[in-house]
Amino acid sequence: MPLPAAFHDIAKRVNNWGRWGPDDEIGTLNLITPEVVREAVATVRTGRRVPLALPLQQDGVQTGLIPGRVNPLHTMTAINHEIFGPGTVAHTDDAVTMGLQAATHWDGLTHVSHSGRLYNNRPADSVTAQGGAAFLGVEKLPPIVTRGVLLDVARVRAGSDGWLDAGHVVTPEDLDAAEEAAGTKVRAGDVVLVRTGQIRHYLAGDKQAYGFPSPGLSIRTPEWFHARDVAAVANDTLTFEMFPPEVPDLWLPVHALHLVEMGMLQGQNWNLEELARACAEEDRWSFLLSAMAEPFTGGSGTPVAPVAVL
Template sequence: MVAEPNNWGRFGPDDQRGTLNLLTPEVVLGALASATSGRVLSLAMPIRGATSSPAPTTVPHLRGRPLPQHFMSVDGGDYAAGARPVGAGLRVADDALIVTHHGTTTHMDALCHMWSGDELYNGHPAARVRSYGATRCGIEQVGGVVARGVLFDVPRHLGLDHLPAGHRISPDELAGPALRPGDVAVIRTGWPAVWQRSREEYWSGQPGLSADAGRWLAERDVCAVAADNAAIGGLNAGQLADEALEDDLHLILLHRHGIHLIEMLWLEELSASGRDEFVFVAAPLLIEGGTGSPINPLAIL
């Protein structure tokens, strides 16, 4: 059992969903009131092309990570062997396979994604995580997320286009509507926009939440934390976190509090809308035992 304040046992000894349990029917119905115009924005990065083309490299990603791979077949050719019968004059293009990796596309982390010692969130044995999948706390436990989203537009609050690479967001900088249990906290750093200017600058580090800000969000019972950076917390030039284990954001949020993480969002249109409260919708793929899944999060304004 972890010593720091946590949610282990709070939702029962067998719980694998963490603070998503706070999304009761009443909370979901209350969240729907956050939509006032009906405008829908996608908060996802695109997945472009196959690795045989330069297209995937044009989307922000961490250096050295496998790029998203999108394979297609046309009339059964190019990727899949053989062709399936089609009517006269008809041609068929199929998505044969999509492979993604943490750090290269918009995704949601499962509670089995990171841990310390021999136990996952809630004391589930870490030995249950194997190359064939995790039999505890996999991404399939999420189902769907429909919640009130609250945008913390930190650079706009500070009068900046984006935060500097070394900036670590403090609780005092999380200015926005008061959080309610079951909310999704959406953090904008503005860092993905740096990619348009310089890939080397993008890879020089990344701003993100401080450990104190992560604990502050956990204390307010958010059901998920979403951000436009690659790791929720900040990264150094080696694309690693500098914090000690007790202050690692993934361990604080995923491992100790059962708060799912959503990374690599595109938040520029949401920021431009001026809205800091909206309906947040996301559903990961039902990958049994998956440590995460690509998603297309939506903001309904």
């Protein structure tokens, strides 16, 4: 089924193709300028560091629904091996097999396409089985160090100890309310973290409840992020956007608007629970965020171990 006219209307309003030149491959990360980084560093007050990544483990968030997206399989390849002979220094090595988007991750700009195109009008068939992404691979991404802002929609809509219902569509109005509660304005170059509380299901051991159905961002929210020149967005759900979809039979429209039209990374499976508690305790909702992509050549996604520094 072709994408509806309403989708294309939004796409025209948020499109960034050519904004940073015809050869651009990093999209809205161009908004993280040296000045933005200097201002982000200035937000650090206590030095409190909050990790936002899930452990990389075989009993991870993936249930097998998405083919090939396997949870990390950790294998020891050498254990106390005296490679140079008895009595010499011994070494231990290990290896891992996993989907690059299995746990806490960024979706790269080739993760989805629509109408045969990728961000900045690159052809979707430039992604191949042999080489991966010829353009827009995650190895092209610059260091992601900037100001982060937590928009705790779950706290605003469900109380300090609550989480959003599975059928809750996170709207621009929700983002406005969370921004007002945070007492700060989202600005150009920020990475916005949207908390729904959905990840609590996984942390409590219920992988099925974590995955589907799930709250998520509305098709109306890309315009909110575009208007504020946000550099990237992440949340604490498996699918990022509403699932099952907000608009019947319109699958992953927010992915397509963010990644293809805007050139904006989006992240999933970010654990925002400790960060929400820390922000509430310190009564501040902005911080220095480090969320570096692993530079997998040709990759369409990348694991990330983000850290917020308050």
